[in-house]
Amino acid sequence: MDYLILIDALHPVPWEVYTSLELKEVSGILLEVQAAEHLGAMLEKARDEGIEIKALSGFRSISYQQGLWERAVARAEAGGMTQPEAVALVSETLAKPRHSEHNCGLAADLCTPAADDTEENFCTTSQGKWLAGNAAEYGFILRYPRMKEHLTGIAYEPWHYRYVGSEAAELIKSSGLCLEEFLHFYSDDFYTARWTDTR
Numbered sequence: 001m002d003y004l005i006l007i008d009a010l011h012p013v014p015w016e017v018y019t020s021l022e023l024k025e026v027s028g029i030l031l032e033v034q035a036a037e038h039l040g041a042m043l044e045k046a047r048d049e050g051i052e053i054k055a056l057s058g059f060r061s062i063s064y065q066q067g068l069w070e071r072a073v074a075r076a077e078a079g080g081m082t083q084p085e086a087v088a089l090v091s092e093t094l095a096k097p098r099h100s101e102h103n104c105g106l107a108a109d110l111c112t113p114a115a116d117d118t119e120e121n122f123c124t125t126s127q128g129k130w131l132a133g134n135a136a137e138y139g140f141i142l143r144y145p146r147m148k149e150h151l152t153g154i155a156y157e158p159w160h161y162r163y164v165g166s167e168a169a170e171l172i173k174s175s176g177l178c179l180e181e182f183l184h185f186y187s188d189d190f191y192t193a194r195w196t197d198t199r
């Protein structure tokens with residue numbers, strides 16, 4: 001598994017990655033096996049320090065993402081939009097099937113114990129603050145930071161943590177780069193390799 005894999009609007013989850021994913025249950029969600037083990041260790045450490053963090057969402061199948069996508073587009077069309085308008089609107093808040101990090105099992109949405117949905121103010125909670133300080137040690141990064149929207153293509157999501165391995169996570173955290181910048185600066189052949197891979 002390439003833990004630095006880039007999944008975004010231009011880069012779908014490659015089928016060979018999707019079909020060979022090894023998933024493991026952790027805290028009620030499914031994640032890729034190494035990501036799951038690290039998430040488990042991270043949540044346990046937080047609990048030891050008196051911080052209870054809930055795992056809300058992990059791996060989602062491509063067909064599940066497809067269902068989310070089609071329902072959202074249909075809702076927008078029912079509201080009077082043309083199909084291209086509906087697709088443009090839905091794209092602002094939902095990844096297309098194969099284009100969500102949740103489709104590759106490396107992303108987890110986290111929240112406070114009583115929540116049953118993502119929280120806009122998660123970064124102000126003790127759980128959000130603990131993660132911002134400690135997640136890198138366990139190989140997780142805050143994937144969609146503020147001020148990087150023009151590079152990630154995704155609005156700030158204080159709840160969405162992505163497993164990249166602890167070495168990369170520590171570098172990303174200390175440098176203040178987002179994953180796109182990190183890949184650009186730390187991997188010479190990144191753009192050539194990815195662009196040819198996905199065509």
Ligand SMILES: [Zn+2]
Binds near residue numbers: 102107109159160161
């Ligand atoms: Zn997420």
